[in-house]
Amino acid sequence: MAASHKGAISFGLVHIPIALYTATQDNDIHFNQLCKEDLSRVRYKKTCAGCGKEITNKDIVKGFEYDKDKYVIVTDDDFEKIKTEKDRSIQILHFTDLSSIRPIYYDKTYHAVPETGGDKAFELLRQAMKQENKIAVAKTVMGQKETLLAVIPTDDGILIETLFYADEIKELPKEYSHPAVSEAELAMAKTLINSMNQEFQPELYKDEYQERLKALIEQKIAGKEIVSAKQEEQGNVIDLMEALKASIEQAGSNKPKRGGRSKKVKGAS
Structure with a gap:
Protein backbone atom coordinates (compact mmCIF):
# COMPACT_ATOMS: atom_id res chain seq x y z
CA MET A 1 0.00 0.00 0.00
CA ASP A 26 -14.87 1.50 0.94
CA ASN A 27 -16.57 -1.91 0.79
CA ASP A 28 -19.84 -0.69 -0.73
CA ILE A 29 -21.16 -2.11 -3.99
CA HIS A 30 -20.85 0.45 -6.80
CA PHE A 31 -22.90 0.70 -9.97
CA ASN A 32 -22.13 2.01 -13.44
CA GLN A 33 -24.48 4.44 -15.14
CA LEU A 34 -25.93 3.02 -18.37
CA CYS A 35 -28.01 4.41 -21.20
CA LYS A 36 -31.59 3.17 -20.75
CA GLU A 37 -31.99 2.47 -24.49
CA ASP A 38 -29.05 0.14 -25.23
CA LEU A 39 -27.33 -0.25 -21.81
CA SER A 40 -24.11 1.38 -23.03
CA ARG A 41 -21.85 3.01 -20.43
CA VAL A 42 -22.41 6.72 -19.82
CA ARG A 43 -19.10 8.55 -20.22
CA TYR A 44 -18.10 11.95 -18.89
CA LYS A 45 -15.61 13.92 -20.95
CA LYS A 46 -13.55 16.96 -19.99
CA THR A 47 -13.72 19.53 -22.76
CA CYS A 48 -12.17 22.94 -23.23
CA ALA A 49 -14.77 25.73 -23.13
CA GLY A 50 -12.66 27.70 -25.61
CA CYS A 51 -11.78 25.28 -28.40
CA GLY A 52 -14.24 22.50 -27.59
CA LYS A 53 -11.55 19.79 -27.69
CA GLU A 54 -11.49 16.88 -25.24
CA ILE A 55 -8.55 17.19 -22.85
CA THR A 56 -6.74 14.86 -20.44
CA ASN A 57 -5.36 15.52 -16.94
CA LYS A 58 -1.90 16.31 -18.32
CA ASP A 59 -3.41 19.24 -20.23
CA ILE A 60 -4.97 20.77 -17.12
CA VAL A 61 -3.35 23.43 -14.91
CA LYS A 62 -4.60 25.15 -11.75
CA GLY A 63 -5.75 28.74 -12.13
CA PHE A 64 -7.07 31.27 -9.63
CA GLU A 65 -9.63 33.75 -11.02
CA TYR A 66 -8.55 37.12 -9.58
CA ASP A 67 -10.82 39.14 -11.93
CA LYS A 68 -13.56 38.34 -14.43
CA ASP A 69 -12.04 35.76 -16.85
CA LYS A 70 -8.53 36.62 -15.65
CA TYR A 71 -6.48 33.86 -14.06
CA VAL A 72 -3.09 33.44 -12.43
CA ILE A 73 -1.59 29.96 -12.95
CA VAL A 74 -0.14 28.16 -9.91
CA THR A 75 2.01 25.06 -10.53
CA ASP A 76 2.94 22.17 -8.24
CA ASP A 77 6.43 23.68 -7.95
CA ASP A 78 4.87 26.94 -6.76
CA PHE A 79 2.97 25.10 -4.02
CA GLU A 80 6.18 23.40 -2.85
CA ASP A 167 -15.42 27.64 10.80
CA GLU A 168 -16.03 24.45 8.76
CA ILE A 169 -18.60 23.13 11.25
CA LYS A 170 -22.21 24.02 10.42
CA GLU A 171 -24.62 25.27 13.03
CA LEU A 172 -27.44 23.01 14.19
CA PRO A 173 -30.05 23.57 11.45
CA LYS A 174 -33.02 23.55 13.79
CA GLU A 175 -33.37 23.83 17.55
CA TYR A 176 -35.79 21.48 19.27
CA SER A 177 -37.88 22.41 22.27
CA HIS A 178 -36.04 20.40 25.00
CA PRO A 179 -39.29 19.35 26.71
CA ALA A 180 -39.16 18.54 30.44
CA VAL A 181 -38.79 14.88 31.44
CA SER A 182 -39.79 13.46 34.79
CA GLU A 183 -37.41 11.78 37.23
CA ALA A 184 -39.33 8.51 36.75
CA GLU A 185 -38.93 8.68 32.96
CA LEU A 186 -35.24 9.50 33.31
CA ALA A 187 -34.67 6.63 35.75
CA MET A 188 -36.49 4.22 33.43
CA ALA A 189 -34.44 5.38 30.42
CA LYS A 190 -31.20 4.90 32.40
CA THR A 191 -32.33 1.40 33.38
CA LEU A 192 -32.94 0.57 29.71
CA ILE A 193 -29.53 1.95 28.73
CA ASN A 194 -27.76 -0.12 31.39
CA SER A 195 -29.71 -3.25 30.47
CA MET A 196 -28.41 -2.92 26.89
CA ASN A 197 -24.84 -2.03 27.89
CA GLN A 198 -22.02 -4.20 26.49
CA GLU A 199 -18.47 -3.81 25.24
CA PHE A 200 -18.05 -2.56 21.67
CA GLN A 201 -16.67 -5.43 19.56
CA PRO A 202 -16.40 -4.18 15.96
CA GLU A 203 -15.99 -7.67 14.49
CA LEU A 204 -19.56 -8.50 15.55
CA TYR A 205 -21.13 -5.96 13.22
CA LYS A 206 -21.65 -6.23 9.48
CA ASP A 207 -23.42 -4.32 6.73
CA GLU A 208 -26.61 -6.39 6.36
CA TYR A 209 -27.99 -4.21 3.57
CA GLN A 210 -24.87 -4.76 1.42
CA GLU A 211 -25.29 -8.52 1.89
CA ARG A 212 -28.90 -8.31 0.75
CA LEU A 213 -27.77 -6.18 -2.19
CA LYS A 214 -25.18 -8.82 -3.20
CA ALA A 215 -27.90 -11.49 -2.98
CA LEU A 216 -30.19 -9.35 -5.16
CA ILE A 217 -27.47 -9.00 -7.82
CA GLU A 218 -26.83 -12.75 -7.77
CA GLN A 219 -30.56 -13.41 -8.15
CA LYS A 220 -30.75 -10.94 -11.04
CA ILE A 221 -27.82 -12.65 -12.78
CA ALA A 222 -29.54 -16.03 -12.30
CA GLY A 223 -32.80 -14.63 -13.68
CA LYS A 224 -34.71 -15.23 -10.44
CA GLU A 225 -37.66 -13.17 -9.22
CA ILE A 226 -36.83 -10.62 -6.53
CA VAL A 227 -38.88 -11.18 -3.37
CA SER A 228 -39.56 -8.19 -1.14
CA ALA A 229 -37.85 -8.27 2.26
CA LYS A 230 -40.10 -9.12 5.20
CA GLN A 231 -41.03 -5.92 7.00
CA GLU A 232 -40.93 -5.80 10.80
CA GLU A 233 -44.07 -4.44 12.40
CA GLN A 234 -43.49 -1.17 14.22
CA GLY A 235 -45.92 -0.43 17.04
CA ASN A 236 -47.03 3.13 17.66
CA VAL A 237 -45.54 4.61 20.84
CA ILE A 238 -48.52 5.99 22.73
CA ASP A 239 -47.28 5.96 26.33
CA LEU A 240 -43.56 6.65 26.81
CA MET A 241 -43.32 4.89 30.18
CA GLU A 242 -45.09 1.79 28.83
CA ALA A 243 -42.70 1.73 25.87
CA LEU A 244 -39.70 1.99 28.21
CA LYS A 245 -41.00 -0.81 30.44
CA ALA A 246 -41.64 -3.08 27.45
CA SER A 247 -38.15 -2.31 26.10
CA ILE A 248 -36.53 -3.22 29.43
CA GLU A 249 -38.45 -6.52 29.52
CA GLN A 250 -37.38 -7.27 25.95
CA ALA A 251 -33.73 -6.43 26.75
CA GLY A 252 -33.88 -8.72 29.81
CA SER A 253 -35.25 -11.63 27.79
CA ASN A 254 -32.42 -11.23 25.28
CA LYS A 255 -29.69 -11.48 27.92
CA PRO A 256 -27.80 -14.82 27.95
CA LYS A 257 -28.32 -17.13 30.90
CA ARG A 258 -25.49 -17.29 33.45
CA GLY A 259 -22.80 -19.62 32.20
CA GLY A 260 -24.07 -19.45 28.63
CA ARG A 261 -22.44 -17.75 25.66
CA SER A 262 -23.07 -14.07 25.12
CA LYS A 263 -25.71 -13.31 22.54
CA LYS A 264 -24.36 -11.45 19.57
CA VAL A 265 -25.88 -8.14 18.66
CA LYS A 266 -28.10 -7.84 15.63
CA GLY A 267 -25.98 -7.98 12.53
CA ALA A 268 -23.27 -10.17 14.08
CA SER A 269 -21.52 -12.64 11.83
Whole structure:
Protein backbone atom coordinates (compact mmCIF):
# COMPACT_ATOMS: atom_id res chain seq x y z
CA MET A 1 0.00 0.00 0.00
CA ALA A 2 1.38 3.39 -0.97
CA ALA A 3 1.75 6.03 1.72
CA SER A 4 -0.75 8.89 1.54
CA HIS A 5 1.63 11.34 3.17
CA LYS A 6 5.21 11.35 4.44
CA GLY A 7 6.79 13.66 6.98
CA ALA A 8 7.80 13.72 10.62
CA ILE A 9 6.02 14.13 13.94
CA SER A 10 7.73 17.07 15.61
CA PHE A 11 7.44 18.23 19.23
CA GLY A 12 10.07 20.21 21.08
CA LEU A 13 13.38 19.18 19.52
CA VAL A 14 12.20 15.63 18.76
CA HIS A 15 11.53 14.65 15.14
CA ILE A 16 10.05 11.25 14.30
CA PRO A 17 9.98 10.32 10.58
CA ILE A 18 6.65 8.70 9.70
CA ALA A 19 4.40 7.74 6.82
CA LEU A 20 0.61 7.94 6.88
CA TYR A 21 -1.55 5.17 5.42
CA THR A 22 -5.33 5.35 5.06
CA ALA A 23 -6.95 3.36 7.85
CA THR A 24 -10.36 2.74 6.26
CA GLN A 25 -11.67 1.37 2.97
CA ASP A 26 -14.87 1.50 0.94
CA ASN A 27 -16.57 -1.91 0.79
CA ASP A 28 -19.84 -0.69 -0.73
CA ILE A 29 -21.16 -2.11 -3.99
CA HIS A 30 -20.85 0.45 -6.80
CA PHE A 31 -22.90 0.70 -9.97
CA ASN A 32 -22.13 2.01 -13.44
CA GLN A 33 -24.48 4.44 -15.14
CA LEU A 34 -25.93 3.02 -18.37
CA CYS A 35 -28.01 4.41 -21.20
CA LYS A 36 -31.59 3.17 -20.75
CA GLU A 37 -31.99 2.47 -24.49
CA ASP A 38 -29.05 0.14 -25.23
CA LEU A 39 -27.33 -0.25 -21.81
CA SER A 40 -24.11 1.38 -23.03
CA ARG A 41 -21.85 3.01 -20.43
CA VAL A 42 -22.41 6.72 -19.82
CA ARG A 43 -19.10 8.55 -20.22
CA TYR A 44 -18.10 11.95 -18.89
CA LYS A 45 -15.61 13.92 -20.95
CA LYS A 46 -13.55 16.96 -19.99
CA THR A 47 -13.72 19.53 -22.76
CA CYS A 48 -12.17 22.94 -23.23
CA ALA A 49 -14.77 25.73 -23.13
CA GLY A 50 -12.66 27.70 -25.61
CA CYS A 51 -11.78 25.28 -28.40
CA GLY A 52 -14.24 22.50 -27.59
CA LYS A 53 -11.55 19.79 -27.69
CA GLU A 54 -11.49 16.88 -25.24
CA ILE A 55 -8.55 17.19 -22.85
CA THR A 56 -6.74 14.86 -20.44
CA ASN A 57 -5.36 15.52 -16.94
CA LYS A 58 -1.90 16.31 -18.32
CA ASP A 59 -3.41 19.24 -20.23
CA ILE A 60 -4.97 20.77 -17.12
CA VAL A 61 -3.35 23.43 -14.91
CA LYS A 62 -4.60 25.15 -11.75
CA GLY A 63 -5.75 28.74 -12.13
CA PHE A 64 -7.07 31.27 -9.63
CA GLU A 65 -9.63 33.75 -11.02
CA TYR A 66 -8.55 37.12 -9.58
CA ASP A 67 -10.82 39.14 -11.93
CA LYS A 68 -13.56 38.34 -14.43
CA ASP A 69 -12.04 35.76 -16.85
CA LYS A 70 -8.53 36.62 -15.65
CA TYR A 71 -6.48 33.86 -14.06
CA VAL A 72 -3.09 33.44 -12.43
CA ILE A 73 -1.59 29.96 -12.95
CA VAL A 74 -0.14 28.16 -9.91
CA THR A 75 2.01 25.06 -10.53
CA ASP A 76 2.94 22.17 -8.24
CA ASP A 77 6.43 23.68 -7.95
CA ASP A 78 4.87 26.94 -6.76
CA PHE A 79 2.97 25.10 -4.02
CA GLU A 80 6.18 23.40 -2.85
CA LYS A 81 8.22 26.63 -2.85
CA ILE A 82 6.05 28.29 -0.19
CA LYS A 83 6.16 25.31 2.20
CA THR A 84 8.34 25.77 5.29
CA GLU A 85 9.99 22.97 7.25
CA LYS A 86 7.13 23.18 9.75
CA ASP A 87 4.66 22.66 6.89
CA ARG A 88 6.47 19.46 5.92
CA SER A 89 6.27 18.05 9.45
CA ILE A 90 3.38 17.16 11.74
CA GLN A 91 3.93 19.91 14.30
CA ILE A 92 2.44 19.05 17.71
CA LEU A 93 0.87 22.22 19.13
CA HIS A 94 -0.17 20.85 22.52
CA PHE A 95 -1.53 17.80 24.34
CA THR A 96 -5.10 17.37 25.58
CA ASP A 97 -7.76 14.87 26.65
CA LEU A 98 -9.49 12.81 23.96
CA SER A 99 -12.88 13.82 25.39
CA SER A 100 -12.12 17.51 24.75
CA ILE A 101 -12.59 17.06 20.97
CA ARG A 102 -16.21 16.72 19.92
CA PRO A 103 -16.84 13.86 17.43
CA ILE A 104 -18.15 16.32 14.81
CA TYR A 105 -14.59 17.60 14.28
CA TYR A 106 -13.19 14.24 13.10
CA ASP A 107 -12.82 13.74 9.36
CA LYS A 108 -10.47 10.99 8.11
CA THR A 109 -8.30 8.38 9.83
CA TYR A 110 -4.72 7.35 9.03
CA HIS A 111 -2.32 4.81 10.49
CA ALA A 112 0.99 6.46 11.40
CA VAL A 113 3.97 4.16 10.77
CA PRO A 114 7.54 5.10 11.77
CA GLU A 115 10.09 5.30 8.99
CA THR A 116 13.66 4.03 9.30
CA GLY A 117 15.34 5.41 12.41
CA GLY A 118 12.14 6.61 14.04
CA ASP A 119 10.96 3.44 15.80
CA LYS A 120 12.21 4.19 19.33
CA ALA A 121 11.08 7.82 19.46
CA PHE A 122 7.73 6.77 17.96
CA GLU A 123 7.24 4.08 20.62
CA LEU A 124 8.33 6.47 23.36
CA LEU A 125 5.72 9.01 22.26
CA ARG A 126 3.01 6.33 22.00
CA GLN A 127 3.67 4.91 25.46
CA ALA A 128 4.00 8.31 27.14
CA MET A 129 0.70 9.59 25.70
CA LYS A 130 -1.07 6.31 26.42
CA GLN A 131 0.04 6.21 30.04
CA GLU A 132 -0.88 9.86 30.58
CA ASN A 133 -4.22 9.36 28.76
CA LYS A 134 -3.43 12.23 26.42
CA ILE A 135 -3.69 12.87 22.70
CA ALA A 136 -1.89 15.56 20.71
CA VAL A 137 -3.34 18.38 18.62
CA ALA A 138 -1.11 19.05 15.63
CA LYS A 139 -1.11 20.50 12.15
CA THR A 140 0.65 19.98 8.83
CA VAL A 141 0.21 20.80 5.16
CA MET A 142 -1.35 17.98 3.15
CA GLY A 143 -1.65 18.78 -0.55
CA GLN A 144 -2.50 22.47 -0.75
CA LYS A 145 -4.18 22.79 2.65
CA GLU A 146 -2.92 23.25 6.18
CA THR A 147 -4.70 20.49 8.07
CA LEU A 148 -5.53 20.26 11.75
CA LEU A 149 -4.77 16.83 13.25
CA ALA A 150 -5.36 14.70 16.32
CA VAL A 151 -2.52 12.29 17.17
CA ILE A 152 -4.08 9.41 19.12
CA PRO A 153 -2.10 6.58 20.79
CA THR A 154 -3.58 3.08 20.67
CA ASP A 155 -2.56 -0.27 22.17
CA ASP A 156 -0.46 -1.12 19.11
CA GLY A 157 0.30 2.12 17.30
CA ILE A 158 -0.70 5.72 16.65
CA LEU A 159 -3.68 7.00 14.66
CA ILE A 160 -3.73 10.37 12.95
CA GLU A 161 -7.18 11.92 12.57
CA THR A 162 -7.66 14.92 10.30
CA LEU A 163 -9.90 17.51 11.94
CA PHE A 164 -12.25 20.17 10.63
CA TYR A 165 -11.59 23.78 11.63
CA ALA A 166 -14.24 25.52 13.74
CA ASP A 167 -15.42 27.64 10.80
CA GLU A 168 -16.03 24.45 8.76
CA ILE A 169 -18.60 23.13 11.25
CA LYS A 170 -22.21 24.02 10.42
CA GLU A 171 -24.62 25.27 13.03
CA LEU A 172 -27.44 23.01 14.19
CA PRO A 173 -30.05 23.57 11.45
CA LYS A 174 -33.02 23.55 13.79
CA GLU A 175 -33.37 23.83 17.55
CA TYR A 176 -35.79 21.48 19.27
CA SER A 177 -37.88 22.41 22.27
CA HIS A 178 -36.04 20.40 25.00
CA PRO A 179 -39.29 19.35 26.71
CA ALA A 180 -39.16 18.54 30.44
CA VAL A 181 -38.79 14.88 31.44
CA SER A 182 -39.79 13.46 34.79
CA GLU A 183 -37.41 11.78 37.23
CA ALA A 184 -39.33 8.51 36.75
CA GLU A 185 -38.93 8.68 32.96
CA LEU A 186 -35.24 9.50 33.31
CA ALA A 187 -34.67 6.63 35.75
CA MET A 188 -36.49 4.22 33.43
CA ALA A 189 -34.44 5.38 30.42
CA LYS A 190 -31.20 4.90 32.40
CA THR A 191 -32.33 1.40 33.38
CA LEU A 192 -32.94 0.57 29.71
CA ILE A 193 -29.53 1.95 28.73
CA ASN A 194 -27.76 -0.12 31.39
CA SER A 195 -29.71 -3.25 30.47
CA MET A 196 -28.41 -2.92 26.89
CA ASN A 197 -24.84 -2.03 27.89
CA GLN A 198 -22.02 -4.20 26.49
CA GLU A 199 -18.47 -3.81 25.24
CA PHE A 200 -18.05 -2.56 21.67
CA GLN A 201 -16.67 -5.43 19.56
CA PRO A 202 -16.40 -4.18 15.96
CA GLU A 203 -15.99 -7.67 14.49
CA LEU A 204 -19.56 -8.50 15.55
CA TYR A 205 -21.13 -5.96 13.22
CA LYS A 206 -21.65 -6.23 9.48
CA ASP A 207 -23.42 -4.32 6.73
CA GLU A 208 -26.61 -6.39 6.36
CA TYR A 209 -27.99 -4.21 3.57
CA GLN A 210 -24.87 -4.76 1.42
CA GLU A 211 -25.29 -8.52 1.89
CA ARG A 212 -28.90 -8.31 0.75
CA LEU A 213 -27.77 -6.18 -2.19
CA LYS A 214 -25.18 -8.82 -3.20
CA ALA A 215 -27.90 -11.49 -2.98
CA LEU A 216 -30.19 -9.35 -5.16
CA ILE A 217 -27.47 -9.00 -7.82
CA GLU A 218 -26.83 -12.75 -7.77
CA GLN A 219 -30.56 -13.41 -8.15
CA LYS A 220 -30.75 -10.94 -11.04
CA ILE A 221 -27.82 -12.65 -12.78
CA ALA A 222 -29.54 -16.03 -12.30
CA GLY A 223 -32.80 -14.63 -13.68
CA LYS A 224 -34.71 -15.23 -10.44
CA GLU A 225 -37.66 -13.17 -9.22
CA ILE A 226 -36.83 -10.62 -6.53
CA VAL A 227 -38.88 -11.18 -3.37
CA SER A 228 -39.56 -8.19 -1.14
CA ALA A 229 -37.85 -8.27 2.26
CA LYS A 230 -40.10 -9.12 5.20
CA GLN A 231 -41.03 -5.92 7.00
CA GLU A 232 -40.93 -5.80 10.80
CA GLU A 233 -44.07 -4.44 12.40
CA GLN A 234 -43.49 -1.17 14.22
CA GLY A 235 -45.92 -0.43 17.04
CA ASN A 236 -47.03 3.13 17.66
CA VAL A 237 -45.54 4.61 20.84
CA ILE A 238 -48.52 5.99 22.73
CA ASP A 239 -47.28 5.96 26.33
CA LEU A 240 -43.56 6.65 26.81
CA MET A 241 -43.32 4.89 30.18
CA GLU A 242 -45.09 1.79 28.83
CA ALA A 243 -42.70 1.73 25.87
CA LEU A 244 -39.70 1.99 28.21
CA LYS A 245 -41.00 -0.81 30.44
CA ALA A 246 -41.64 -3.08 27.45
CA SER A 247 -38.15 -2.31 26.10
CA ILE A 248 -36.53 -3.22 29.43
CA GLU A 249 -38.45 -6.52 29.52
CA GLN A 250 -37.38 -7.27 25.95
CA ALA A 251 -33.73 -6.43 26.75
CA GLY A 252 -33.88 -8.72 29.81
CA SER A 253 -35.25 -11.63 27.79
CA ASN A 254 -32.42 -11.23 25.28
CA LYS A 255 -29.69 -11.48 27.92
CA PRO A 256 -27.80 -14.82 27.95
CA LYS A 257 -28.32 -17.13 30.90
CA ARG A 258 -25.49 -17.29 33.45
CA GLY A 259 -22.80 -19.62 32.20
CA GLY A 260 -24.07 -19.45 28.63
CA ARG A 261 -22.44 -17.75 25.66
CA SER A 262 -23.07 -14.07 25.12
CA LYS A 263 -25.71 -13.31 22.54
CA LYS A 264 -24.36 -11.45 19.57
CA VAL A 265 -25.88 -8.14 18.66
CA LYS A 266 -28.10 -7.84 15.63
CA GLY A 267 -25.98 -7.98 12.53
CA ALA A 268 -23.27 -10.17 14.08
CA SER A 269 -21.52 -12.64 11.83
